[in-house]
Amino acid sequence: MADVAAKAGVSRALVSIVFRDQPGASQETRERVLRVADEIGYRPDNAARLLARGRSRTLGVMFTVHQTFHSDLIAGIYPEAERLGYDVLLSAATESRGEGKAVEALLSHRCEAVILLGSDAEADYLDELAHRTVAVSVSRRVPQAHVDFVHSAEGKGVRQAMEHLVELGHRRILHIDGGRGPGSAERRRAYRAAMRRHGLESEARVLPGDHTEQSGIETGELLLSERERGLPLPTAVLAGNDRCAWGLLMSLTRAGVDVPRHMSVVGYDDSHLSHLMPIGLTTVRQDAALMAEHAVRFAVERLEGEGVEPREAVLEPKLVVRGTSGPVPEA
Template sequence: MPTDDVPGRETAGKPRRPTMVDVAAKAGVSRALVSLVFRNQPGASEATRQRVLHAADELGYHPDNAARLLARGRSHTLGVVLTVHQPFDADMVEGIYPEAERLGYDVLLSASAPGRDEGKAVEALLSHRCEAVILLGPTSSQAYLAELGRRTVVVSVSRRVPGAHLDSVRTSAAVGVRQAIDHLVKLGHREITHVDGGKGPGASDRRRAYRSAMRRHDLTARIVPGEYSEDAGMAAAQKLLGEDRLPTAILAANDRCAVGLMHAFGRAGLELPKDLSVVGYDDNHLSHLSYIDLTTVRQDANRIAEHAVQRAVARLEDENVEPTDTVLDPKLVVRGTTGPPAAR
């Protein structure tokens, strides 16, 4: 047999990849039947299907789905832009993969990080023929996002972009923050400060919801500038510790900010919730840990991920489908960082 007919045998110094023809020959079936098996189509008995899969496994054959889809003019690939240091983004990615697979799509990830802005992360995905882009907590300008929405199918997670031709999937800040403030007021708190998320996605909605919730209880609102990071939480805590009087409770911008607050207050000798109550936002996977045990507003990462994928696929499959703003309800999860205020 000629050398180039033997799967795995080197040809011109390179091993030849086994093909569907090789699998068919080894399994003793036609190439068409092998194709049916790998496309999960009817036409092959279970015994034949297992024989084909076993032959493919022995040969080390893997179907080139990307080439097949590109030949049909489609890549069936969704691009996802995430921020490296945001645990909640990682939680959402875990939900994106199974939903995309269920709907027949692959997923490519691209991260924004210091030195690599969101625009670069997006362009990398588009250069790899991603048909749609899901942005997890986008921070780009409204003008850029509007322009991107004219180029391709875009889903913005956690941020609504008015006037742009793109989908958004988010939770209701009004509902989530109201639950948090109601919980603290029911415990007896009246001095509740909000450490905000600065210019982060959804931060303005949470500020607005905080002010509204405090007005409902006829309480004075106070906002301390922050960001969605532990460092911002620690900086806010140091600011508050330098004042004559601490609030009895704090609603943090997100869970990372809450953890920074907890760390700084702990180093100052304060105990939670004995001396101070703290509420986070997101309910990322770190908040569940026993040594954090954070009361937080839970955004259901899996539900958000599923809706984001479904919106992208709906518009890819039917160009007449218009973008929508999907708003889900969050839920307060009470753990160990909130309790009645200390007597003053």
């Protein structure tokens, strides 16, 4: 600002008035100051200005690389944060960079709050984090932690998927578990409850897995090896999430198993890639945009309102039927 003032022939205080768009400078002076600033490439440092006031107005977002649903959530976080006057800073968790390190990076950059997408942290860590900053957990509910939660009604989503498969005549319905992935425990419980409700408890089977394509590939290879030993394939599979479902589809397609004629496959998330595949994936939609809006609002309202108690937003899921589910194969 001193450089702009010297070249424009005015005081630094007057330059500050112009940049803050405050009264006290003539139109001619304003135009001259702005022209000089443009000529020398000056840009106001908004971050420094906010920090000088004790605020960064920045929300940190921790996400996991390769989780496509997290991309959908981030796409919804930006516009809502901007609407409320906040910036967004991202920090990724990877195989070599844990969630804790990703969160600490956000705090070191003076983020006022952190939004955790699909956190797998223990309750003690989340509770400790909540005492240090404002925290919102998206897609995973940990009641013991003093943070806000935003998630879909996992059980309802699974019930919709199971009703769909049972109505199509399926009985041998297998579930690929999501391991420690967000929502996995609720989805597993809902699957078992649905099998009991439809009198299919003896057919229930849960295979261990996680929320990755590799998990689906390995499940497909296991089922195909069982077929070679004379065991029947399940007629339908409810995958832990869309990525797992894509991996399963890859294994089945390579082996010549026709989906859905020989086996139906259902995912969970309805991430943006689900409808771009050669055969659209039947899946349970989580409203990423609405989840993102709730997460940002929870963070901002807590930042701007002292003493706000932890809240929970539970959003309605919706089954989206596409090309990977069909009637049970004829015997």
